[in-house]
Amino acid sequence: MQNQEEINRLKNIAQDLLNEAKKQGASAAEAALSVDDGLSVTARLGDVETIEYHCGQGLGVTVYFGQRKGSASSTDLSPESIHETVLAACSIARFASEDAYAGLPDKATLATQFPDLDLYHPWTLDATQALAIAIECEQAAREYHPDITNSEGATLSSHQGIRVFGNSLDFIQGYASTRHSLSCSVLGQRGDSMQRDYWYSVARNAAHLESASDIGRKAGERIIKRLDARRISTRQCPVLYSPDVAGGLIGAFLGAISGGNLYRKTSFLLDSLGQAVFPDFIRIHEQPLLKNALGSSAYDAEGVTTQTRDIVSQGIVQGYVLGSYSARKLGLQTTGNAGGVHNLEISSGSDDFAALLKRMDTGLLVTELMGQGVNSVTGDYSRGASGFWVERGEIQYPVEEITIAGNLKDMFKNIVAVGNDMDLRGNIRCGSILLEQMSIAGE
Amino acid sequence: MNLLDQVKQAILAPNGIQELHIEQVMHNLLSAAVDEADLYFQSSHSESWSLEGGIVKEGSHSIEQGVGVRAVAGEKTGFAYSERIELPILLRAADNVKAIVKQGQHVKVNVQPAKDWPTYYPTFNPLKSLADQEKVALLHKLDVETRQLDSRIEDVMISLMGVHDNILVASQDGSLVADIRPLVRLNVTVIVVAADGRRERGSMGGGARADYGYFIDQDLALSYGKEALRQALVNLEAEDAPAGNMTVVLGSGWPGILLHEAIGHGLEGDFNRKGTSAFSGRVGERVASDLCTVVDDGTLVGRRGSLSIDDEGTPTQNTVLIEKGILKGYLQDKLNARLMGVSSTGNGRRESYAHMPMPRMTNTYMLPGASDPEEIIRSVKNGLYAKNFGGGQVDITSGKFVFSASEAYLIENGKITRPVKGATLVGNGPDVLTKVSMVGNDLALDSGVGTCGKEGQSVPVGVGQPTLKIDGITVGGTRV
Numbered sequence: 001m002q003n004q005e006e007i008n009r010l011k012n013i014a015q016d017l018l019n020e021a022k023k024q025g026a027s028a029a030e031a032a033l034s035v036d037d038g039l040s041v042t043a044r045l046g047d048v049e050t051i052e053y054h055c056g057q058g059l060g061v062t063v064y065f066g067q068r069k070g071s072a073s074s075t076d077l078s079p080e081s082i083h084e085t086v087l088a089a090c091s092i093a094r095f096a097s098e099d100a101y102a103g104l105p106d107k108a109t110l111a112t113q114f115p116d117l118d119l120y121h122p123w124t125l126d127a128t129q130a131l132a133i134a135i136e137c138e139q140a141a142r143e144y145h146p147d148i149t150n151s152e153g154a155t156l157s158s159h160q161g162i163r164v165f166g167n168s169l170d171f172i173q174g175y176a177s178t179r180h181s182l183s184c185s186v187l188g189q190r191g192d193s194m195q196r197d198y199w200y201s202v203a204r205n206a207a208h209l210e211s212a213s214d215i216g217r218k219a220g221e222r223i224i225k226r227l228d229a230r231r232i233s234t235r236q237c238p239v240l241y242s243p244d245v246a247g248g249l250i251g252a253f254l255g256a257i258s259g260g261n262l263y264r265k266t267s268f269l270l271d272s273l274g275q276a277v278f279p280d281f282i283r284i285h286e287q288p289l290l291k292n293a294l295g296s297s298a299y300d301a302e303g304v305t306t307q308t309r310d311i312v313s314q315g316i317v318q319g320y321v322l323g324s325y326s327a328r329k330l331g332l333q334t335t336g337n338a339g340g341v342h343n344l345e346i347s348s349g350s351d352d353f354a355a356l357l358k359r360m361d362t363g364l365l366v367t368e369l370m371g372q373g374v375n376s377v378t379g380d381y382s383r384g385a386s387g388f389w390v391e392r393g394e395i396q397y398p399v400e401e402i403t404i405a406g407n408l409k410d411m412f413k414n415i416v417a418v419g420n421d422m423d424l425r426g427n428i429r430c431g432s433i434l435l436e437q438m439s440i441a442g443e
Numbered sequence: 444m445n446l447l448d449q450v451k452q453a454i455l456a457p458n459g460i461q462e463l464h465i466e467q468v469m470h471n472l473l474s475a476a477v478d479e480a481d482l483y484f485q486s487s488h489s490e491s492w493s494l495e496g497g498i499v500k501e502g503s504h505s506i507e508q509g510v511g512v513r514a515v516a517g518e519k520t521g522f523a524y525s526e527r528i529e530l531p532i533l534l535r536a537a538d539n540v541k542a543i544v545k546q547g548q549h550v551k552v553n554v555q556p557a558k559d560w561p562t563y564y565p566t567f568n569p570l571k572s573l574a575d576q577e578k579v580a581l582l583h584k585l586d587v588e589t590r591q592l593d594s595r596i597e598d599v600m601i602s603l604m605g606v607h608d609n610i611l612v613a614s615q616d617g618s619l620v621a622d623i624r625p626l627v628r629l630n631v632t633v634i635v636v637a638a639d640g641r642r643e644r645g646s647m648g649g650g651a652r653a654d655y656g657y658f659i660d661q662d663l664a665l666s667y668g669k670e671a672l673r674q675a676l677v678n679l680e681a682e683d684a685p686a687g688n689m690t691v692v693l694g695s696g697w698p699g700i701l702l703h704e705a706i707g708h709g710l711e712g713d714f715n716r717k718g719t720s721a722f723s724g725r726v727g728e729r730v731a732s733d734l735c736t737v738v739d740d741g742t743l744v745g746r747r748g749s750l751s752i753d754d755e756g757t758p759t760q761n762t763v764l765i766e767k768g769i770l771k772g773y774l775q776d777k778l779n780a781r782l783m784g785v786s787s788t789g790n791g792r793r794e795s796y797a798h799m800p801m802p803r804m805t806n807t808y809m810l811p812g813a814s815d816p817e818e819i820i821r822s823v824k825n826g827l828y829a830k831n832f833g834g835g836q837v838d839i840t841s842g843k844f845v846f847s848a849s850e851a852y853l854i855e856n857g858k859i860t861r862p863v864k865g866a867t868l869v870g871n872g873p874d875v876l877t878k879v880s881m882v883g884n885d886l887a888l889d890s891g892v893g894t895c896g897k898e899g900q901s902v903p904v905g906v907g908q909p910t911l912k913i914d915g916i917t918v919g920g921t922r923v
Contacts, residue, residue, distance in 0.1 A: 051520075053522070053523035054524070055525050056524075056797060069501050070501070070504075072503060073503070075508055081506075085504075085506070088504040089503075094575075095499070095576055095578075096499050096502055097498035099498055152719060194841060196841065265636075265642060370843070370844075371867060373845070373867045375864075375865065377634075378642075378643070382847065384843070384867065401869055401870065401871060402917070402919070403869050403917065403919020405865060439686055439920070441687055441867075441919035442688075443917070
């Protein structure tokens, strides 16, 4: 991809969309463009299973007629499509209601600084090379232990894309980014019990991926540890969330302090600004300008400047997660979070994973969660879980087919410690989280 | 104009693609020794309208158009797609995807329409079935009528969606098949607030392969508002759910999602061909009590999960999965059927041209039994009545599944007593139906809101079941 040239081409289409919107009578408009291409290769049982070539494109436009709003999108970037997509958006806006809070963000909130966030690291890789890496990864998993009997394969994906966003306040920006991942999923069997587990690595820069053999070996290790899982009886006990599931707890918190749930009053954390939701050692920090990171961006989905800020410090909520619409509904200022948060980090104590196991002493280590049992209105939480039973700080045996339940408000308050074993693979960077007590349902 | 010609007119003609071009691309694809090859052309128009706080805040319209090119040899698949339906791009895609096969061959393809197949829904464009102002008026009327039902209603949120999907499949045998798939859906969420300030939410919706008249003709729209309100008010009264192993009675209709998750996914051909499902190699074995017969039926007229042909061009059918407790077979697409030595069951589905097909369910349900639902409740001394569910999830390999009840009650001495909230059911797919001890005579299908996710692809599905009694399943509440 000739980047600058392609960005300019898309910026021109965005400008055409904005011009067309004005021509059709819109008082304000936003336009977004994207193109992506990529390759995904899966190896299974030592041979190629699938080769997928991705090549996508799309445009979207939102128009305002005063306080009335309409949107439309298309996968066709041609001039005829620009005309018709704007026409469709305008036709919707004509029938939508006046909404006093609708509109573009205030011009003063739009980003004006565009630092290079180092998000573009293309990987020149053909299908044969990609396949060799996937085969190496899967082989490391399958060779890890004789009880690894089957495989869902290893997949290498490499994608690059360009995103352009503009609005009728003369904002037009675009950037290129890449995303590469390698994952491996294998099955283990002992007696009648068959289990599946996986591991993956993802990065903007292929050089930052874990090695193929490490990913395979970790997948193998995980599966062998969970063979011969049993159930435990119904009880109350401490629970330790491993880093890859702990992020979900923080995700539930973010949902509860996001603008949409707050102005609709569908959150269990209404009016929590300035309130202690977590114990005083918890800090949740947003870092949109981290170089190379998966959630980095200088501006949000509306072009508003993103903020490096504390969402929680000393356990107290310092700010909500708002776009300009929900901010206006709540009588607040946008926090630059239209479209979501950017690289949240939950600060940790000095305990590593082993120290947290010791600290828990006896309880449940949770490594996988299933189902959607979280009620954002009340905070009621009940999810299927699997993991390990721990006694005297040592893992005893794998556990499955149980649920863990509580209320998120209490669970947040009952956090005892956050480990330093941070998982950097997502937009929420979090270590293991130890909770004082939850209800376990089992046999 | 017949259906195939209509779809050609909608997708191929505007892009200047003719049958001879398809023959040229197919000829290129088949110069490698492939077992299956297809081109999947799609043009999909969709819209959504949403109301909240008494106003229609926004609407959106979307056009997605593209083509997917696939070559399959043995267990290997090459796949490429493009939003640009242009001959040079199709030829290049064919070059890329056939590279999974080393050896060459020479095959001549003559493209021709497949012979007629039955269709299970009309081919109109639902987006045009109401004028935009009538869609907006429908939402406003429903909002006003729902709010009048109860003074505790704080807000009503309504969404209306419509899809007009045109697809055309060209396969390696030269056959051309097309489908026009209408789909509509309406959802209502009600938020209620109690005198003490506690809030709860209830949701109800429905849909079909029909036009928007579906919601108006039988006043279905307001029935969704009433049901959403009823669920919200029940939950306002609900106490914490118990935790532990107990007898559970599942309601009829949407709770059939349990069959879909716990049983249906495990019976999809890909997992079984690879031996990664808890049901692998178990055809002919008992996997349920003899009261249980479960089918997957894509041929139900107008249902959300129905298809006249699947996304590989195979006509859909009514497939018996479990008959009187015995596992009869799996759900197949072409690739997995060939590798397992059976025929496709018409379950090869894909989210869009940009995704590869795989075995997926259509409408999955259990046939009715002999018991009166009230007699089923009366037979339970202490247990849980799970009347309605939210979502669920399954681990295909271990068979473990999880569901969240959105409406549940305690059963005490054969009577439904108090509502409980936050009940999650957890169990093991291959075991759960062996514990079915009573099956009701009240088979109901869901109202038409199901969306199934698999490997990142979403497709519309239907589920259903009669009232069922399961002797012993783990309920994950907070009350230990």
